[in-house]
């Protein structure tokens with residue numbers, strides 16, 4: 001399922017806030033609308049927000065009046081700042097903006113040629129995302145055996161990318177290969193990406209699953225029925241420390257204590273070699289209203305004090321391997337990840 005595309009000079013995407021209740025597609029016409037959609041999580045998931053930002057750059061390029069090249073590039077850089085500022089943790093966002101800027105800077109010609117280059121770069125990134133995820137899914141599916149129960153956090157399926165997804169992409173591939181798998185989906189408080197989005201995707205694919213509350217993951221592993229943990233990533237530091245949805249670290253600790261191999265599935269574009277360790281990753285802090293209320297239902301009084309970090313960092317020592325499109329990186333990650341980035 002392709003979850004976003006360029007149509008009639010707009011970016012069209014499925015509104016993830018309305019799932020699983022309704023399938024609504026929204027049309028975005030400029031970079032400000034794309035930045036707002038990333039911020040309010042109409043679109044979410046690291047690869048998906050990267051590609052959305054690339055299309056945001058293409059939308060900006062179309063609206064810049066015919067001016068000189070320097071002026072055009074200046075306005076493109078301003079659009080890049082708007083998009084980059086929408087969410088801080090997933091490196092794919094800054095990476096995608098930079099890639100479109102590079103494509104535009106490489107063109108010498110009138111404004112419409114530069115705008116064309118921006119759109120071409122964005123479309124190419126969307127198509128590449130699908131191919132990369134398919135390769136990653138094939139690499140990861142080799143870790144999954146017939147009859148396995150997989151534990152998973154957040155949503156990492158087609159909704160979190162353009163198609164296939166990362167960790168859930170591995171599940172889709174294993175299923176397609178005829179392996180019978182069962183997936184335990186952490187609900188993933190506070191926004192319930194696991195219960196709303198991952199369950200919706202697995203249900204459509206006809207894959208066996210159960211949603212569990214986040215706090216039940218340790219129990220499920222301790223009572224012996226989980227074979228492997230698969231999660232995605234928003235940013236992987238050079239030493240393999242991995243930022244992902246809040247609760248991932250707890251899951252990795254429980255996996256370690258119960259001998260369940262814990263794998264991260266992420267494209268090379270999520271690896272940030274400029275960071276030495278996970279301590280340097282900026283963790284987004286979101287509005288506490290997401291905790292007080294869940295999709296219209298008030299859960300506890302709005303004046304109760306809360307803290308709402310959206311991500312956490314799992315230390316590399318808890319990670320059995322990082323599945324990429326170029327193979328599975330293993331410890332020591334500094335060397336294996338650098339090798340994979342160089343190959344890309």
Ligand code: MRU
Nearest residue numbers: 044045046156160166232233245
């Ligand atoms: O806040 P979200 O829903 O954007 O967080 C998403 C995640 O943490 C995913 O696990 C991550 O982006 C990898 S998705 C392929």
